[in-house]
Each structure stands twice: as C-alpha cells, then as structure tokens.
Amino acid sequence: MSTLTRQVPLLDLVAQHAQIREEILAELIPLIDSQRFIMGPAVAELEHQIAGYTQSKYAIGCASGSDALLLAWMALELGPGDKVITTPFSFFATAGSLSILGIEPVFVDIDPVTFNLDPNQVEDVLKKTSGVWAIQPVHLYGAAADMDPLLALGAQYGAVVVEDAAQAIGAEYKGRRCGSIGAIGCFSFYPGKNLGGYGDSGIVTTNDPTLAETLVKLRQHGGRDKxxxxxxxxxxxxxxxxxxxxxxxxxxxxxxTRRRQENAARYVELFAAFDLPIVLPSIAPYQTRHVFNQFTLRCQRRDALKAHLQAHGVGCEIYYPLPLHLQECYADLGYQRGDLPVSELLAAEALSLPIYPELTPDDQAYVVETVAGFYRDSK
Structure with missing residues (x-):
C-alpha cells in the first residue's frame, strides 16, 4: 500500500454522527420545541433501556460518570474514616469520588494480563487492613474484572462491591453484564465512550430497590418531591x-460493538505478520464479552513509539501515564514508587490504538505497518 502519511484519528465521532444525524435531529428538534429539558420522557426511556441492557432491575440517570461513582458512595453512606479498596490504574474519578467524601482509597495492584484488580492481592490487603467497607473493581478498557473472587472476598470481610463500569457498557463476566453483578454499577456516557452522549452524562445501576430509591433522591437534592x-x-x-x-x-x-470486536481481531491478525516487542490484548476465559473501549498494547520504548505514530498521522493515547497512588494529590497516603510494581510497569508500557467502529481495514493496516516501521527503523 502507499507509504504516504494518512490521518487515522484515535476516535472519529464526526464519522459516527454522520451516520445517525437525521435520527438525532428527529428526536432533538421536537424536544427543543417542547422546552422540557429537565427529567423529560426521554430520561425514563433511557433508564428503562439501560436497565434491560445491563440486566439490572434499576437504572438511575445522572450528570456524569464521575457523579455516578459519587452517588454510589453517598447511597452506601460511606464517609470519613472508611476505606475502599480499588485499582490505581484507572481514570482519576475512580479514586477522586472517594476522596471528595473523605473516604480513603486503598490502592491494590493489578493483573499484568487483564490490567484489572488482582483478587489475590486484594485478599492480602484485606487480611491486614481494618476499616475496608467496599471493593471497587474497574472493568478497564471494556473487559470485565474477575468478579467472583472479589464478591467472595467482599462477603467474607463485610465489604460491598461497587463496579466502575464506565468503559464497559455491554461487557460480560461469565455471561453476566457488567454493572449488574455488584451492589451498584456506575457508567459514563462521556462522548468518547462506546455509548457516548453529546456532552457529559452517566447512569447508576442496581438490583436493590432500597438503593435505587436512595439514588433517585440523592441525584435531586435528596428528595422526590419539589x-x-x-x-x-x-x-x-x-x-x-x-x-x-x-x-x-x-x-x-x-x-x-461488533465492529470494535472485528477491528480487535483484525489487529491481532495483522500484527501476527511481524515479530515485534509488543504484547497484544488477550481475553481471559471469564471475559465472555469484551467490548473494546480501548485496544491497548504493552510495548517497549512506548513514548518514542507514540511520538512516531503521531508524526505519521496515527492517533494514540496513554491510558494511564501515572498510577493514582503516585499522583501528587495522594502523596499524604504514603505510597512510594515500587509499592505497586505492575501498575507502574504498565503505566510505562501501555499505548492505545484506534479501535472505533468506523475504522477501515486499510487504516488498520497503516497503523500496524507504522508500528512495525518504528521498530524496524530503530534497530
């Protein structure tokens, strides 16, 4: 194929919008004419749809994925003096939602293959840490965390399990949808997500009617009635x-989602033609539906590869360059570099490539050839 530089963005929302523009306008124009912008019928419809889609009894819409997490902890009445075990390898809101309420995040290292919370290390921390009232796995990149061991540990140690499913709408763990497995599931509809809005929004799911009623009140200043x-x-x-x-x-x-899965399979096939110092994503047996919010490599000389790709028109991103336990705002927790080595290693090696549904096979071939060219030319 041509060696001329082409542009392959990390995500192409313009292409997505072009496909559904008329459908969107058909809904928005009557809504604008009605001037019913707060808690209109579309909200109830979405909540019904998401509850069914996630195999949950209840879904409560909210302003963002970050607020979904915040509302979950508020509903569970956690606050100062309480601790929650979670991963340091995630977007900041995973821990920030805890800190806002005075809850202490207890960071536990991750599995080097799945990038998700390691249940064995969770157990080790639970054995020696008092005051842990919850475990918060993150279904990172659209693939489920290993939930059964975490649920068993939660039951053993009296810790509720809350799922950060911000990147995992439709993902499955042993055939069960993420967000329906723990006490509460938290989703983001940030525009870059697999199901993204035209701005910030999110939703909370649960099978517990008491929690659902509490969440409905909490998102509206604590009451149902004006x-x-x-x-x-x-x-x-x-x-x-x-x-x-x-x-x-x-x-x-x-x-x-099917196109994302097809694109992931095509990447694996294309990369197989090259002997490169990279590790491709793999799917654990319990991850029965990976929805590929991201397609993330582990690669040597990651930062130089990122610069090379961008110079050749290929969008890419690092999710995430500095684990949460090493962020400046958490210095008072006392973590040191080397405390959570897997998270630190992956922060130095992880690089996400374009995986969006509109990505063409030719674009993928160009991405792979550009990656291969970097390692070939830098020998």
Whole structure:
C-alpha cells in the first residue's frame, strides 16, 4: 500500500454522527420545541433501556460518570474514616469520588494480563487492613474484572462491591453484564465512550430497590418531591437532551460493538505478520464479552513509539501515564514508587490504538505497518 502519511484519528465521532444525524435531529428538534429539558420522557426511556441492557432491575440517570461513582458512595453512606479498596490504574474519578467524601482509597495492584484488580492481592490487603467497607473493581478498557473472587472476598470481610463500569457498557463476566453483578454499577456516557452522549452524562445501576430509591433522591437534592428533602443530595440529573441522544445511539450500540470486536481481531491478525516487542490484548476465559473501549498494547520504548505514530498521522493515547497512588494529590497516603510494581510497569508500557467502529481495514493496516516501521527503523 502507499507509504504516504494518512490521518487515522484515535476516535472519529464526526464519522459516527454522520451516520445517525437525521435520527438525532428527529428526536432533538421536537424536544427543543417542547422546552422540557429537565427529567423529560426521554430520561425514563433511557433508564428503562439501560436497565434491560445491563440486566439490572434499576437504572438511575445522572450528570456524569464521575457523579455516578459519587452517588454510589453517598447511597452506601460511606464517609470519613472508611476505606475502599480499588485499582490505581484507572481514570482519576475512580479514586477522586472517594476522596471528595473523605473516604480513603486503598490502592491494590493489578493483573499484568487483564490490567484489572488482582483478587489475590486484594485478599492480602484485606487480611491486614481494618476499616475496608467496599471493593471497587474497574472493568478497564471494556473487559470485565474477575468478579467472583472479589464478591467472595467482599462477603467474607463485610465489604460491598461497587463496579466502575464506565468503559464497559455491554461487557460480560461469565455471561453476566457488567454493572449488574455488584451492589451498584456506575457508567459514563462521556462522548468518547462506546455509548457516548453529546456532552457529559452517566447512569447508576442496581438490583436493590432500597438503593435505587436512595439514588433517585440523592441525584435531586435528596428528595422526590419539589422542595421536600429527605436526604442531603446533589444536583446530578441527566439532561433530557443527552438522554434523547443516547436513546438513538442505543439502537446502534450492538452493531458498533461488533465492529470494535472485528477491528480487535483484525489487529491481532495483522500484527501476527511481524515479530515485534509488543504484547497484544488477550481475553481471559471469564471475559465472555469484551467490548473494546480501548485496544491497548504493552510495548517497549512506548513514548518514542507514540511520538512516531503521531508524526505519521496515527492517533494514540496513554491510558494511564501515572498510577493514582503516585499522583501528587495522594502523596499524604504514603505510597512510594515500587509499592505497586505492575501498575507502574504498565503505566510505562501501555499505548492505545484506534479501535472505533468506523475504522477501515486499510487504516488498520497503516497503523500496524507504522508500528512495525518504528521498530524496524530503530534497530
């Protein structure tokens, strides 16, 4: 194929929008004309759709994925003095939602293959740490964490399990949908997610009717009825316009997921033609549906490879360059470099490539050839 530089973005939302533009406008124009922007019918429709899709009894829309996590901890009444075990290899909101409420994150290292919380190390920490009331796995990159051991540990040590499923809409663990397995599931509809809105929004799922009722109140200043406040809550309603957009996108989500899976399989096939110092994503037997929010390599000379790809028009990103336990804002927790070596190693090696549904086979071939060219030319 041509060696001329081409542009392959990390994500192409313009291409996605072009496919569904008329469907979106058909929903938004009547909504704008109605001027019903807060808790309109589209919100109830989305909540019903997401509950069914995630195999959950209840879904409660909110303003963002970060707020979904915050609302979960508020509903569970965790606060100062309480501790939650979680991964340091995640987006900041995973831990930030805890810290906002005065909850202490207890960071535990991850599995080097799945990039998800390592249950064996969770058990080790639980044995020697008091005051842990919850375990928060993250279904990173669209692949489920190993839930059964974490649930068993939670039951043994009296710790509730809350799923950070921000990247995992539709992902499955042993045939069960992420977000329906723990006490609460938290999803993000940030535009770059597999199911993304036209701005920030999120949703919380649960099978517990008491938690669902509490979450409904907490997202509206602590009450169901106007000016009546049973709890101290926050303003975190999902905008009706976001719900309308997401309802349209739900019609396409499974098809988009299949294309992501096909693109992942094509990458594996294309990379097989080269002997490169990279490790491709692998799928554990319990990850029965990987939805590939990201396609992430482990690679040598990662930063130089990233610069090479960008210079040749290939979008790529590091998720995540510095583990949470080494962030400046958590210096007071006392973690040192070397404490969580797997997370630190992956932060130095991880690089995500384009995987979006509209990615063409030719674009993928160009991405792979560009990666191979970097290692060939730098020998």
């Amino acid at each position: 000016y009546m406040h049973e709890l101290v809550g926050i303003n975190s309603r999902i905008d009706t316009m976001q719900a309308a957009v997401l309802n349209v996108k739900m019609r396409h989500l499974d098809a988009w």
